Amino acid sequence: MKKSIIALNSTLLATILTICFLSCKKEKKVEDVKNETVTTYNEKKGDALCLSEASWFPHSQTPPPAEGKGSPFDVTSTTNCIFHQWSWQKFLWVTKPEGGLPLFLNQKEIIQVTDAMKPVIQQEGANVVLTDTIQAGSKHGVLKANPAYNSATGKAFTVHYSIHTSLIMQKSAEIFKVALASGKLPANNLQTFPVGSLELKVSWIDATAVPNDKLNNYYITTAAIINKDGKTYTNTKVALLGMHVVGVVENHPEFIWATFEHNDMAPNYDWKANSASSTSDKLLFAKGSTTGLDGITFIKDDKPVLASKAYDLFQYGVPVTASGYMDTSQKEPENFNHIKEINASVTKNLKDVWKNYFYNGSIWIDTDGLTPSQQAQKIVSLGGSIGAATPGSSARGSLNCANVTMETFTQTFQNNISDINVKNLANCFSCHNPISFTGNTSPIYLxxxxxxxxxxxxxxSKEEIDLMKDEQQNKMAEFLRTLK
Structure with a gap:
């Protein structure tokens, strides 16, 4: 789950990645999953406040959001707020306590999978299995905690990751796999995942990275962390740091890409002061300040340029510089204000540990007024430019959407902070676009x-797949660096 992007011209796209839009054939979609929830969001027009709904609370009773026919997305003209409301409600639903665990860990409606979407075999005595420490991006960044955050240990613990999917998405993936293998579905196609498809990516760290007096502010569970032999595991108490919540709703087969973070990990970059700073030690940021990109730049297969100085490049993923809001495809400050409003509204109503996590924004594209077929065609026709943020582009929401624990080192692809502008913003769509690792095109390759x-x-093999992914991402990153 990653970020951002570009306005690639057709000639360059042809040379970078093969786009076969004209050869795509319309295929029958997997049967839509109907959402039985009757919850709807209050109508929000213009600059009206964007708030949580009373039905979400208490957290133990949060219902799943309405997503299909009859939902707030089943309209020809959407409001900005409903995407933020879906994001928070979906997060609350997947973290809702059920049988002693958050719903996303109970292996019923949502299961843990590998990065190749294969079910993970759970280990005795643990609620999640952790084998992955590699971040998004071809430099294979590894994020470590600020050792001073817990002075009792003084150790730079490594951040781990888990991936989870809904059974709806798993079933659809299997259907697509069989159809692709048999030739009934061409590699270039207009298929989309059905409503209810869901991916989660979650970041975790050894709980001893957190001071004892702050442990109650984190969700803690037991994880089976793989040992250096690559075969055995050690059960370890871990703290949840962040989560990507990525799901399909009616009229949005591109998925809504939402992200959440714990509120004591890292500061936001202050563009007016041209620095990120904190007067106290945070999990990922040592007290003091830093200027420029060194804290979020990784040296391949080695370490960050500057350790323990990770920060969020833009608050809520909304590009605001010393000169003010960038002129983008998204109306501001309405979008920024809506994220701020709903965060305050939810936090006020939460009574459990999840009140210490905040919504850092989401991204989607404008599909208003389009039929399902037209939506799929639009996704494919946008290709690598699906996340472009320039005025008139289709991307909406947090146009530099990222998570400080998962895209720490890919929040921008620029070499200098002064080079960042509306043409080269990075977001989830920078890497997650309809072009597959081998150049085929379809909405399902997002x-x-x-x-x-x-x-x-x-x-x-996994090594071959990773290499293909690296090559694709390197090309996209290099192109973004050319956009000044």
């Missing part, structure tokens, strides 16, 4: 774990 699942079923 999911990298699905793309890897297909390549794996075709006999590609």
């Amino acid at each position: 999911s990298h774990i699905f793309d890897a699942y297909i390549k794996s079923s075709e006999g590609k």
Whole structure:
């Protein structure tokens, strides 16, 4: 799950990645999953406040959001607020306590999978299995905690990741895999995942990275962390740091890409002061200040340029510089204010540990007034430019959407902070676009774990798949660096 992007011209796209839009054939979609929830969001017009709904609370009773026919998305003209409301309600639903665990860990409606979408075998005595420490991006960044955050240990613990998907998405992926393998579905197609498809990516750290007096502010569970031998595991108490919540709703087969973070991990970059700073030690940021990109730049297979100085490049993923809001495809400050409003509204109503996590924004595209077929065609026709933020582009929401624990080192692809502008903003769509690792095009390739699942079923090794992904992301990153 990653970020951002670009306005690639057709000539360059042809040379970078193969776009086969004209050869795509319309295929029958997997049967839509109907959402039975009757919850709807209050109508929000113009600059009206964007707030949580009373029905979400208490957290133990949060219902799943309405997503299908009859939902707030089943309209020809959407409001900005409903995407933020869906994001928060979906997060509350997947973290809702059920049987002693958050719903996303109970292995019933949502299961843990590998980065190639294969079910993970759970280990005895643990609620999640952690084998992955590599971040998004071809430099294979590894994020470590600020050792001073817990002076009792003074150790730079490594951040781990888990991936989870809904059974709806798993079933659809299997149907697509069979159809692709048989030739009934061409590699270039207009298929989309059905409503209810969901991916989660979650970041975790050894709980001893957190001071004892702050442990109650984090969700803590037991994880089976793989040992250096690559075969055995050690059960360890871990703290949840962040979560990507990525799901399909009616009229949005591109998924809504939402992200959440714990509120004591890192500061936001202050563009007016041209620095990120904190008067106290945070989990990912040592007290003091830093200027420029060194704290969020990784040296390949080595370490960050500057350790323990990770920060969020833009608050809520909304590009605001010393000169004010960038002139983008998204209306501001309405979008920024809506995120701020709903965060305050939810926090006020939460009584459990999840009140210490905040919504850092989401991104989607404008599909208002389009039929399902037209939506799929639009996704494919946008290709690598699906996340472009320039005025008139289709991306909406947080146009530099990122999570400080998962895209720490890919919040921008520029070499200098002064080079960042509306043409080269990075967001989830920078990497998650309809172009597969091998150059085929379809809305279903927006999911990298699905793309890897297909390549794996075709006999590609994990190393080969990772190399293809790296090559694609390197090309996109290099192109973004040319956009000044």
